[in-house]
Amino acid sequence: MESRLVYMDHGATTPVRKEVFDYMAPFLQERYGNPSSLHTPGREVRQAVEEAREKTADALGANSDELYITAGGTESNNIALRGLAKKRGKPGHIITSSIEHHAVLDVCKDLEKEGHRVTYLSVDRYGRVDPAAVQDALEEDTFIISIMAANNEIGTLQPVREIGALARGKGVYFHTDAVQVVGQLPVDVNELNVDLLSLSAHKLNGPKGVGALYMRKGVKIDPLYRGGSQERKLRPGTENVPGIIGQGKAIELAVSEIPEKKKRLEHLRDRLIKGLINIGEVSLNGHPEERLPGNVNVSFKYIEGESVLLSLDMEGIAASSGSACSSGSLEPSHVLSAIGLDHSTAHGSVRFSLGYGNNEEDIDYVLEKTPPIVERLRSMSPTYRSR
Amino acid sequence: MYSEKVMDHFTNPRNVGELANADAVGETGSFKCGDTMKLYLKVKDERIEDIRFQTFGCGAAIASSSMLTEMVKGKTIDEAARVTNQDVADELGGLPPMKLHCSNLAADALQNAIADYKSKQRSV
Numbered sequence: 001m002e003s004r005l006v007y008m009d010h011g012a013t014t015p016v017r018k019e020v021f022d023y024m025a026p027f028l029q030e031r032y033g034n035p036s037s038l039h040t041p042g043r044e045v046r047q048a049v050e051e052a053r054e055k056t057a058d059a060l061g062a063n064s065d066e067l068y069i070t071a072g073g074t075e076s077n078n079i080a081l082r083g084l085a086k087k088r089g090k091p092g093h094i095i096t097s098s099i100e101h102h103a104v105l106d107v108c109k110d111l112e113k114e115g116h117r118v119t120y121l122s123v124d125r126y127g128r129v130d131p132a133a134v135q136d137a138l139e140e141d142t143f144i145i146s147i148m149a150a151n152n153e154i155g156t157l158q159p160v161r162e163i164g165a166l167a168r169g170k171g172v173y174f175h176t177d178a179v180q181v182v183g184q185l186p187v188d189v190n191e192l193n194v195d196l197l198s199l200s201a202h203k204l205n206g207p208k209g210v211g212a213l214y215m216r217k218g219v220k221i222d223p224l225y226r227g228g229s230q231e232r233k234l235r236p237g238t239e240n241v242p243g244i245i246g247q248g249k250a251i252e253l254a255v256s257e258i259p260e261k262k263k264r265l266e267h268l269r270d271r272l273i274k275g276l277i278n279i280g281e282v283s284l285n286g287h288p289e290e291r292l293p294g295n296v297n298v299s300f301k302y303i304e305g306e307s308v309l310l311s312l313d314m315e316g317i318a319a320s321s322g323s324a325c326s327s328g329s330l331e332p333s334h335v336l337s338a339i340g341l342d343h344s345t346a347h348g349s350v351r352f353s354l355g356y357g358n359n360e361e362d363i364d365y366v367l368e369k370t371p372p373i374v375e376r377l378r379s380m381s382p383t384y385r386s387r
Numbered sequence: 388m389y390s391e392k393v394m395d396h397f398t399n400p401r402n403v404g405e406l407a408n409a410d411a412v413g414e415t416g417s418f419k420c421g422d423t424m425k426l427y428l429k430v431k432d433e434r435i436e437d438i439r440f441q442t443f444g445c446g447a448a449i450a451s452s453s454m455l456t457e458m459v460k461g462k463t464i465d466e467a468a469r470v471t472n473q474d475v476a477d478e479l480g481g482l483p484p485m486k487l488h489c490s491n492l493a494a495d496a497l498q499n500a501i502a503d504y505k506s507k508q509r510s511v
Binding site for chain 2: 302303304305306307310314323325331332343344346347379380381382383384
């Protein structure tokens with residue numbers, strides 16, 4: 001029996017690295033003090049939390065007092081968008097894209113119910129937002145532009161810098177969901193003209209349940225929760241200390257390794273894309289160059305994504321799909337629809353997202369196991385036979 | 388997520404392929420999710436003597452197709468016509484709620500194949 005595991009779903013989550021685990025482990029047991037306590041155990045933990053905050057801020061070129069710890073990317077997005085809307089106190093206009101993560105899209109839909117107007121910008125066939133379209137969408141009362149730094153499904157990088165400059169020029173707050181990018185590519189909030197940025201630790205070999213919201217000094221939002229003065233009242237509640245410590249370490253490591261990792265992952269990514277396309281009647285989704293170093297998203301024609309995933313899983317390969325049958329909603333993913341894929345092409349989409357642990361042998365293995373799976377499923381498909 | 392029986396039918400589907408000289412063909416597609424299925428029947432003395440399927444779809448769709456062919460092979464046309472999607476799902480040991488429509492696909496393809504058979508009988 002095959003017992004090999006090739007994990008290629010790093011876009012979903014990543015394992016906690018050993019160095020990170022070792023670093024955070026003491027904070028689960030011996031260093032249990034509440035950072036808000038006045039006594040020595042508490043004060044020591046406070047210091048460690050602040051060091052972790054600094055590491056996280058450093059990774060973004062930000063100051064530590066601009067960094068708010070949250071429970072993850074989804075919470076960061078909620079606090080940012082709802083908090084800005086709450087602070088505004090009256091209906092206004094928001095610009096976002098049609099391919100955002102649901103943690104942004106669904107918040108925007110809620111804000112529409114509360115009287116705000118939202119423009120969902122369309123994207124080109126590679127999944128890119130055109131900065132000129134952002135410019136055209138601006139209205140008198142636009143108060144947020146929220147565009148993700150890179151798409152989680154198809155890996156396309158967005159022109160964040162250009163959109164940021166445009167927002168800056170108009171005095172509109174610019175938020176970016178950078179969950180997929182931080183730790184993968186260099187991010188500097190000043191260079192990118194970003195006012196608010198969401199990140200998540202578990203996407204960069206840190207623990208789950210912790211993330212951060214960067215908020216430029218001077219940006220004012222109303223908190224969503226009440227209860228304590230933690231995170232300067234923006235996110236009250238006793239801190240997730242082990243998580244925060246782990247996040248600081250994970251982000252420090254990930255960012256220091258970007259140059260080497262980017263090169264390595266891009267090489268593995270391009271090898272995998274080439275090998276999969278060689279199977280025949282396989283197309284790449286997303287941009288060929290402007291994409292995340294570890295993202296491979298292809299559509300296998302005539303077959304369906306979930307049946308490919310099940311078959312890959314039997315060979316020990318973990319991947320994901322945006323096909324209707326895998327989504328639990330009977331609709332293909334909003335991203336695949338937005339880039340104009342017809343139903344049947346979207347149906348056959350599979351995402352392999354590479355990360356820290358993947359190597360050449362993993363690519364060899366996937367390229368050895370995938371063609372027979374595709375062949376078998378195609379041999380069962382009525383659309384393949386009758387084409 | 389899937390029962391052992393579903394995985395068995397997905398991995399080793401029964402009666403896959405086309406039938407040359409089929410007496411009836413039934414095709415159906417789900418407008419909802421995009422799955423499509425084609426069913427071929429060979430009928431002798433009102434009995435389904437042989438059956439084949441082709442499916443473009445998820446694990447549940449492929450397993451439902453395979454299960455259905457096993458269930459109706461050897462049955463008379465009238466007996467087969469009474470097989471419902473629930474029967475197929477039950478025979479598979481159940482399907483996740485979101486996947487119940489996949490068993491519909493198989494049952495609908497069979498109904499279409501039977502209708503095709505009957506219309507051909509009439510025109511003979």
